[in-house]
Amino acid sequence: MANKHNQFDFLVFIGRFQPFHLGHQRVVEQALEHASKLIILIGSAYRPRCTRNPWSFNEREQMIRSTLSEQHNKRVIITPLMDATYNDDLWTTTIQKCVSGITATHHPQPHREPSVGLIGHSKDHTSYYLKLFPQWGSVNVGNINRMSATDIRHKLFHADQGHWEDKRLPVADLAGDLVPEPVLDYLNTFVRSETFAKLRDEFDFVKTYQSAWNNTPYPPMFVTVDAIVIQSGHILLVERGARPGKGLWALPGGFVNQNESLQAACLRELKEETRLKVPVAVLKGCIQQQSVFDDPYRSERGRTITHAFFIHLQADTMLPKVKGGDDANKAFWVPLANINPERMFEDHYFIIQRMLGQIS
Numbered sequence: 001m002a003n004k005h006n007q008f009d010f011l012v013f014i015g016r017f018q019p020f021h022l023g024h025q026r027v028v029e030q031a032l033e034h035a036s037k038l039i040i041l042i043g044s045a046y047r048p049r050c051t052r053n054p055w056s057f058n059e060r061e062q063m064i065r066s067t068l069s070e071q072h073n074k075r076v077i078i079t080p081l082m083d084a085t086y087n088d089d090l091w092t093t094t095i096q097k098c099v100s101g102i103t104a105t106h107h108p109q110p111h112r113e114p115s116v117g118l119i120g121h122s123k124d125h126t127s128y129y130l131k132l133f134p135q136w137g138s139v140n141v142g143n144i145n146r147m148s149a150t151d152i153r154h155k156l157f158h159a160d161q162g163h164w165e166d167k168r169l170p171v172a173d174l175a176g177d178l179v180p181e182p183v184l185d186y187l188n189t190f191v192r193s194e195t196f197a198k199l200r201d202e203f204d205f206v207k208t209y210q211s212a213w214n215n216t217p218y219p220p221m222f223v224t225v226d227a228i229v230i231q232s233g234h235i236l237l238v239e240r241g242a243r244p245g246k247g248l249w250a251l252p253g254g255f256v257n258q259n260e261s262l263q264a265a266c267l268r269e270l271k272e273e274t275r276l277k278v279p280v281a282v283l284k285g286c287i288q289q290q291s292v293f294d295d296p297y298r299s300e301r302g303r304t305i306t307h308a309f310f311i312h313l314q315a316d317t318m319l320p321k322v323k324g325g326d327d328a329n330k331a332f333w334v335p336l337a338n339i340n341p342e343r344m345f346e347d348h349y350f351i352i353q354r355m356l357g358q359i360s
Helices: 022-034 057-066 070-075 088-106 125-131 149-158 181-190 194-211 262-274 280-285 348-355
Strands: 008-015 035-045 076-082 116-120 137-140 221-231 234-240 253-255 287-293 303-312 328-335
Touching (some): 008 022, 008 088, 008 137, 022 035, 022 116, 022 137, 035 057, 035 070, 035 088, 035 116, 057 181, 076 088, 221 348, 253 262, 262 280, 262 287, 262 303, 262 328, 280 287, 287 348
Parallel strands (some): 008 035, 008 116, 116 137, 221 303
Antiparallel strands (some): 221 253, 234 328, 287 303
């Protein structure tokens, strides 16, 4: 409970912790001084690995707990937090419900409303969430030397290929003054794993891809299209055959050519990638909605704005035949209930949910 030493019963710390660094550790230490218990919500849970999110929820929880004493671990509650891209209200509601459930379970005085606060530091525009919970108190913690998890990831991925494998380059040389010692030990093992090797290949691909635009007067902005094709409770997806996101599930789609409209580009890409046995005229007639998705971080390749078309085919006991083509290894129908966010490319899971009206 809150006492003369603890201002709050619970403090809430929200972050992605990719990876957990000394700035995060300082927030945790401050929280344990101000509250009886600390709730850590690890964001971007249930997402596939990528260079922006290299570590799973379980790995990030392990990083955090490895820095805590046994006594402090008992006071820290860590839980995954799923993104709700394109719907801040849903994301806020999810946090409210999560925190409410945790406090109801762990508050020792049910006759008294627990005191709850939010703790963190306002590093940039991405910290806007600190203003979304006016019903809670707050504790602001200053950043340590403008420390950024993004910089740490880039240091790891920019290291010359081969240095990790033959141990010429200890992680301590790059991040020793940025992360707690237990996290450093973890990273030393991780950078020599097959998982990291695949992520580094993805990082190198994106870096090479972006280098083609180095001499443009302005940062490039790309326009793409995606098709959400629904029939009889199933959605048409493809397995990506190339980087980035090779092997992940995705919506059929791609880049818009200079000589075509958005709708024409969407139908062309749909046909090329799935060989969908439905006439173009029928597909046009089944378009029910069009929407723009423009999260600045939706694509690692660069600023990419996509236009999604919702195509609802007439129900039938037989789903149209499909076959992977062009950039897709294969095309397949998936029951809507079986869409797995951990297998979905970029923000495609959230596009689907939004277009289906589940997070309108």
